[in-house]
Amino acid sequence: MAGPEVFLPEGFAQVERKRALCRQYGMEPSARQGDFLKYEGGDKFTFGTMISRHNEELMDASDIVIANLTPFRGVSADPGTVYELGYMVARGAKAFGYTNTARPYATRVAEDHYGGDTRTAETGRLVGPDGLMIENHEMIDNLMIDGGIARSGGFVIRHEAPPKARLTDLTAYEACLARIAETLLGR
Template sequence: MPRRLRLYLAGPEVFRRDAAAEGARLRALCEEAGVEGLFPLHVEGVDIRQACIDMIDAADALIANITPFRGAHMDPGTAFEIGYAEARGKPVFLWSEDTRPLAARVPPVAEGRDADGLLVEDWGKPENLMIVPDGRDVGSTPQEAIAGAVEALAFPVRNRELKRLTRFLVTLAFLLSLLAALGAGAIVNRIVGW
């Protein structure tokens, strides 16, 4: 039986008072989609950063909640996790409760600049273009991001598992053939009397 797709669930949910319950809800959404959700709930005495990195390494993809957190932008820890996942070649799927473009959340005051005189990105994206590059959709619910991951990754994961199984069976067939040839050679040697 092929291994189920594993999705790392990144986002600021870990800071909520009901973090464990929210993590369970997100994992249940993954279960409903037929995949395993990996939620990084802090365990006392465990290096949370390393635990998160290890979970991302074990995942097939990352689902990230980029809803604004303590300001106009997303949680910086989630931004790190997105960057780490991308550096490791993991696909990233995004969702946000606020999908308005940044220019709507940080309205320019004059000449496309904010009150501090800094340019406001106006690319029509809900977050910095390094987080939401061209071609990357941002769902409005975790279910949308999970469904996007399942749709994009289910076949490649099954195909990878099928390749592994095929390699194993070919190796097994080769070894059995080798054993049969050696056994036949031993029988012929006995009959001929060598």
């Protein structure tokens, strides 16, 4: 399981709910993420690299990745989650994702980042008022994310959760688990 849940006020409980659902669908989740390791003082950078190493060891022991690609602190998925997704795809693992917003990446960038102030450039590309191209492939995020998942044989589940539940709604996660169980486990 990859996602920004560790940053939520009730992150530990949210991760435990996700772990329980994973088991319900016949899959064993990896051990807890290193972000729940207890900081006991000292050099914060060293502690951060310890968490990073721990998380990579968990990924090395995992067969698949299920990534929460719901936008976090902006229009895109959490960068740590994206790193974990790329790490697993590079290892040759099957990758799956879900998002609690059904709006494509280009729509989120145009509306949420640029406030709708976009235009079609002479090149035919959608651009913001700063002239920067807005990637428009009807994907949930940057094309490397969707592309990596697709090439791994995985899929992405989209769900429009209510705004106040966007970071905690488990509807898309459970739909993802159900489809994985059907596809990989024949359930």
